[in-house]
Amino acid sequence: MDTNYLPANVLDPDCPSRVIFQRIGDKWASLVVQVLAAGPIRFSELRKMVHVVTPKVLTQTLRTLERDGLITRTVHAQVPPRVDYELTDLGISLQEPLGLLRQWAEDHVPSILEARDAYDEAQDAAILNP
Amino acid sequence: MDTNYLPANVLDPDCPSRVIFQRIGDKWASLVVQVLAAGPIRFSELRKMVHVVTPKVLTQTLRTLERDGLITRTVHAQVPPRVDYELTDLGISLQEPLGLLRQWAEDHVPSILEARDAYDEAQDAAILNP
DNA sequence: CAGAAAGGTATCTTTTTGATACTGATAGCT
């Protein structure tokens, strides 16, 4: 990859790819996509898996993913209701780059934690010796 | 890639890789890393490139990137001051997965915008015919 | 009739972002 290449439009705040990048980067969105990779899942199951997320925020996340065409929402006319969420082909295609990024994160967790510790220690030292 | 594979720890809110994923997904952080791919750059230049970002937020972004060991901050003892930001090896290694994700975003912008339009139209129709 | 189940909303509080103004050191100009 040519690391010196940077498309000009990435710098444009109105650039759609930047808006999309933001969606991918969303705290919950990327997690949901990765969970959905295992197959369709209903709301309550998703909530259990991605625990600590509140229903409001999960709903918002799912709505934006649906709006962007990454997932589908299927309501089954039952009582109690059953709603399934599933990746679209577009969502599936996102899997690969997202997986690579996750792989990078997993591979470099130790380096990052080490860097954080070093930084925090340097900070503490600086406060003691201003 | 095996899309059915999902590491259990991704679901753990305390999992470091999840925290890191959040950093990567940060609105400005990923953009800064991509700009820094072109080489070292000083604060004011960075601000001009990533326009619309306020100095406070840019500083915050740079600090977290520095803390995570992705960039270095070099202060030159001059007046007016000169501070250069540069990718570390770790930051450079992030380039590739990030670039692939950007490539995905660019490739799929049309599909996503189309999906959004369709979704919004469906919403409008639903409001008119409840 | 009471309670449970599923998939959410409604409401309120807290945290994060963002807009705007300002600082501190010095060099060059008048």
Add this chain to the structure above:
DNA sequence: AGCTATCAGTATCAAAAAGATACCTTTCTG
């Protein structure tokens, strides 16, 4: 000497987003 400009940020306050908690709807079961 005083004025202004440069650079890399803070400080302060307002707006937006995220999060916690309670509640709603329909139907079935005990």
